[in-house]
Amino acid sequence: MSVKGRIFSGMQPSGKFHLGNYFGALDNWIKLQHEYECIFSIVDLHALTSSYEDTSKIPENIQNMALDWLSAGLDPEKNIIFVQSHVKEHAELHLLLSMITPLAWLERVPTYKDKLQQLGLAGKEINTYGFLGYPELMTADIILYKADTVPVGEDQIPHLELAREITRRFNNLYGPIFPEPQARLSKAPTLPGIDGRKMSKSYGNEISFSATPDEIRARVQMMVTDPQRVKKTDPGHPEVCTVYAFHKIFNPTEVDDIGANCRAGTIGCVACKKRLADRIVEFLADVHVRRQALEKNPGRINEILTDGAERARKLAAATMQEVKQAMHLV
Secondary structure, three states, rough: OOOOOEEEEOOOOOOOOOOHHHHHHHHHHHOOOOOOOOEEEOHHHHHOOOOOOOOOHHHHOOOOOHHHHHHHOOOOOOOOHHHHHHHHHHHHHHHHHHOOOHHHHOOOOOHHHHHHHHHHHOOOOOOOHHHHHHHHHHHHHHHHHOOOOEEOOOOHHHHHHHHHHHHHHHHHHOOOEEEOEEEEEEOOOEEEOOOOOOOOOOOOOOOEEOOOOHHHHHHHHOOOOOOOOOOOOOOOOOOHHHHHHHHHHOOOHHHHHHHHHHHHHHHHHHHHHHHHHHHHHHHEEEEEEEHHHHHHHOOHHHHHHHHHHHHHHHHHHHHHHHHHOOOOOO
């Protein structure tokens, strides 16, 4: 089967996934790997832009992220999967792009001042070049492999447009080395946490992507439901129920019936939660099988990341040879 093009995408290693993370990007990656030539990177250098003070957990987080990716179904034979810092050309191209990118371009990134303020209020000192230059490193990540497609949500469009501007500027200065990366828009379903707020580890309201069936059932039992519904026979309001929001994603074939029965008071919250927990366990069944196999053979993850880095380096080295020739650096 012919592929549509080449994709690059990455995630910062920030610990174990929860279900919200999975639907935010990884679910889409699993589908795209059958349509595109895909390069997926654990972008540990990006993690340093806002978390440089304590790097002690990065190795563990990289292992956890790789385990989550592989257990979710990313195929290391079909895709290149590697750690960003293991390919030095990312940093090299980032440096060269920093020489040509106007400062004003970086300062106008929509999230730059917002994050600067938010993280500053949280006690983090991130008024650094690395944080300001994040878009240049992101651009280097993408164009180093001449990726023509980047899967993004709508909120990430401004970041990709800046990457396109930097790419155009390089091509205008030194010749058409790079394709301008195009957005592949993805609309990810939003999962609330078990308390109805946004799912977040900082809130403690997440369902871990690595949760066992028993852990999943326990977390589902803790989900908030319609506060006005006291008895099983009371008419419910599924639109305000966290359990119903999960049914929409994990149980689409029954969700309409569940909503109707809830409104009629013919299904109780206990039964509704049990049915949801069964669907989530079924959804993650293959994930658990793959995870258990990988956990029994921990060396396999390092083998995959090492092989991925070698494959990525070949592509990156060829690109950097072109770049250096175009810039008269060789």
